Amino acid sequence: MRWLGLGTVVLGVFIWRSGRVAKHTTLTKSAFPLGYYASGDFASSCSPIAPVDDPAFNxxxxxxxxxxxxxxxxxxxxxxxxxxxxxxxxxxxxxxxMGPLRDPKPRGSLWLKTLGEEDAAPTRILFQNYPEGHDFHPLGLEISPSHNGNTSNLFVVNHAREHTTIEQFSVDPSKPTIALYQRTLFTPYFVSPNSVALTSPTSFYVTNDHFFTRRLAWVGKFLPMMESVLGLPLGWVAHVALMPNPLDPSGEPIFSHTVSALGIPFANGIALSPDGSTVAVASTTLGEVYFYQREPKDNTLERIGSVPMPFTPDNIAFDDSGALIVTGHPHFPSIVSVAANKTEVAPSWAVAVTPRSSVLTQRDLRSEYDSQSPISASLKAPAVVSHEVETLFQSNGTGFSTSSTALRDARTGRLYLTGLYAEKGAIVCRPS
Structure with a gap:
């Protein structure tokens, strides 16, 4: 009876925390099209950013x-x-x-493509002075803008063998495919870093997606899964800053780490608005994006709202206009199957989240929205008074699989998508 009571409690917590998400992203697999692109025809508008059959891009x-x-x-x-x-x-x-932790030896890679040179293929970024025996398994990354030819700082989350670190490189715009290694950032507080958002060329927010990780002996396969399934609020956002040492300005900088926001279930992607006032964080297991008011003086965060997503959100990014582009996984069992080599593709979905132009009350809201997309977001997530949600891209996985990030270039309207387990790597969709 004791175990029955515990099971009932666990089931109750699951339904309360994750019922909507489980219903629409675990128990239901929607009939997505091969490919849908809101600003054009998928077949003629969307293509891989690199030649698919060229071994140089394996x-x-x-x-x-x-x-x-x-x-x-x-x-x-x-x-x-x-x-x-x-x-x-x-x-x-x-x-x-997601696992497995089988072989950390082959390194990951970074690639650069110059936009505006659409016929030019991407180029692999070469590392200079990178430690010989240091693993490289990149996840989130962000780079500071270059002003008047100055070098930029590039920060990359690295899920290395022993623990996760953040690698710092400098990149010169005159040699954009060379990344000069600067240092490896690590602290015991880096439990599960996932995504970064720069607040200056030498400071950034970083999400930690889990408190329990797969690196834990014996329980590493069980506890992280339970943390995710139950939607436990054990993820968080920290702020990291590198400050010059007043006693040795040319030496190693002082490393500062402070916690900015707690209690986020599976804190995944993070993004800072163009004006620097708002931070958005994706909660994958709850299927929501949290919005925070940022205090620039000390980088503290105050939660001001959330928007439910029609999928489990992965990475997020503000475009130049201030719209938040959210990308994720509409059927989580499929992506788990792809990771385990049981299937080849999993569905993709990306949306734009924009503040409403006029103030609405709950009574004014219409239950139906996003009416142009093949599978409407309104079938899976309720409307909210603060923001509108509009589908930019959908695929059943055959057109493009396992979407994890989408960026929209507001100058050209082009949409760039990456896939966590996509053989094509990344695609670009051009407006008609």
Whole structure:
């Protein structure tokens, strides 16, 4: 009877915390199209960013994250925009979030594509001075803009063999495919770093997606799964800053680590708004995006609301207009099967989340929204008074699989998507 009572409690917590998400992303597999792109025809508008059959790009697959790198003029105008991709062709042998932890030896890779040169293929970024025996399994990454030709700081979450670190590189816009290794950042507080959002060239927020990780002996396969399934609020956001040492300005900087927000179930992607006032965090297991008001003086965060998603959100990014692009997994069992080599593809979904132009009350809300997409977000997530949600991309996985990040270039309207286990690595969709 004791175990029956415990099971009832666990089931009750699961339904209370994750019932909507479980119903729509675990128990239900929707009939998505091969590919849907809101701003054009999928077949003619969307294509891989690298030649699929060229062996030079064999490592450009299983791409988890991506970021724009802006090179600015002295006046602050955009001169060149690059796209940097975080990929790991060894992900099915080494994944500290989903497993397995079988072989950490083959390194992941970073790739650069110069936007505006659409016929030019991506180029692999070469590391300079990177430690010989140091693993590299990249997840989240972000790079500071270059002003008037200055070098930029690139920070990459690295799920290495012993523990997860954050690698710092510097990149010169005159040699954009060379990343000069600066240092490895580590603290015991880096329990499960996932995604980063820069607050300056030398500081950033970082999410920790789990309190219990797969690295734990004996219980590493069980406890992280229970933490996810029950939607336990054990993830958090921290702020990291590198400050010059006043006693040795040319030496190693002082490392500062402070906790900014607690109680986030599976804290995954994180993004800072263009004006620096708002931070968004994806809660994967609850199927929501949390919004926080940021205090720039000390980088503290105060939660101000949330928006439910029609899928389990992965990575998020604000575009130039201030819209939040959210990407994720509409059928979680499929992505688990892909990771285990049981199936080849899993569905993809990306949406734009924008503040409403007029103030609404709950009574004014219509239950139906996102009416143009093949599978409407309104079938899986309730509308909210603060934001609108509109589908940008959908696929059953055949057109593009396991979407994890989408970036929208507001200048051109082009949408760039990466896939966590996508053989194509990344695609670009061009508006008609």
């Amino acid at each position: 490592d450009l697959k299983y791409c988890e994250d991506e970021t724009f790198w802006d090179v600015l003029t002295t006046q602050g105008d955009l001169q060149t925009r690059h796209l940097i991709l975080s990929c790991d062709s060894n992900r099915k042998a080494w994944n500290t979030v």
